[in-house]
Amino acid sequence: MKIKIFTIILTLFLFSCHGQVVKCKTTGFAFRSKDETTDLWSKWSEFESAEILLTIDLNSNRIKIFSKEEQVYDIIKTYESTIDDDGDKTSKWLCVNEDGLKCFIRLVKLNSQEGRNQIYVDFEDLMFAYNIYRLD
16 A cells, blocks of 8 residues: 555656746847946847747756857756736746856746746846747
């Protein structure tokens, strides 16, 4: 009996772990940077068209952006999702890239803007954003 219960629990666990990879496509890209002398952020650039594959793999704790130069971010810490006063939902991760630089990655569902989705990569001196849609 114990073996049957263990098998059922193990099977349910394996099914719940499957499907933790989210695939998205980007439609646009924008950035802003911090001025070294004034320590102020620039305005966001205009969004440029960009069709890039992006994956969030929670099984491997890794986020990949398949731009011209592939960006790989290992997730160090996952934060609780938040919802602001406009109803926009943000999921946030502390990550490290291949060069060992830490950054925050935020996945934002803009319910205040017809459910549009964006992903932000926030370094200490540079931020970039992609408009995205889910492929699955």
